[in-house]
Amino acid sequence: GNSVTQMEGPVTLSExxxxxxxxxxxxTGYPSLFWYVQYPGEGLQLLLKxxxxxxxxxxxxxxxxxxxxxxxxxxxxxSVQVSDSAVxxxxxxxxxxxxxxxxxxxxxxxxxxxx
Amino acid sequence: xxxxxxxxxxxxxxxxxxxxxxCSPISGHRSVSWYQQTPGQxxxxxxxxxxxxxxxxGNFPGRFSGRQFSNSRSEMxxxxxxxxxxxxxxxxxxxxxTAKETQYFGPGTRLLVL
Numbered sequence: 001g002n003s004v005t006q007m008e009g010p011v012t013l014s015e016x017x018x019x020x021x022x023x024x025x026x027x028t029g030y031p032s033l034f035w036y037v038q039y040p041g042e043g044l045q046l047l048l049k050x051x052x053x054x055x056x057x058x059x060x061x062x063x064x065x066x067x068x069x070x071x072x073x074x075x076x077x078x079s080v081q082v083s084d085s086a087v088x089x090x091x092x093x094x095x096x097x098x099x100x101x102x103x104x105x106x107x108x109x110x111x112x113x114x115x
Numbered sequence: 116x117x118x119x120x121x122x123x124x125x126x127x128x129x130x131x132x133x134x135x136x137x138c139s140p141i142s143g144h145r146s147v148s149w150y151q152q153t154p155g156q157x158x159x160x161x162x163x164x165x166x167x168x169x170x171x172x173g174n175f176p177g178r179f180s181g182r183q184f185s186n187s188r189s190e191m192x193x194x195x196x197x198x199x200x201x202x203x204x205x206x207x208x209x210x211x212x213t214a215k216e217t218q219y220f221g222p223g224t225r226l227l228v229l
Contacts, residue, residue: 032214043119043205043220051215089158093214100171101214102148103207105158 002027006090006106013080013113021075021109023064023090031094033057033066033073034103038087047075047088080113087111116141119221121206127227133194136224138206140187144219146170146212147189149181152203152223161204164189165212193226201228 006023013019025031032051036044048057053068062077073090090106120139128134140147149161160173164183181191187208193200203225207218 043222046217100163102160103218107157
């Protein structure tokens, strides 16, 4: 079946530090890959996505590249801010049978950025 | 465009009761999915509806059910509530539910079972 493994936190960084959150996946076929972010008390917001190999998704200074050869989609940001403190989820969307493409999520990584 | 809305936002029930949660997708979106989020199990897929038909269901007991109306609004129902059903229930919508589409999430309904 489909699965996502991401580094579990919590991760604590100082403002302006470099961020990497590792994510690897297992899927049948050719999944689309996503990073979602969840702020306290809220639902999930799409951060970025990539739908085919070698695509790079980017948004708000965050980037991730779809690496088919290593089945990875690591999230990076060059300089984090306090406002980036949240929980980050890596997810894939692939055929789960019967023409349904549900999201499969990693466990989430809680990021805290301190001034 | 208005986002995905969910009602109610918070709910407290007791064991054995039943509950109905509602989700209104983004206008024009026909696929609606439901997910359960708990600290222990993380985010788990409950079911997906498309054009009033259940297209897929996750590994949850029959106490969990749902439906979708002709205007794409969806409801999920949990009967005979158990303490372990306490969770954040998230609804997400997309136009057709295909692999490359983004699913847009609502704010969730937080259910507490006492």
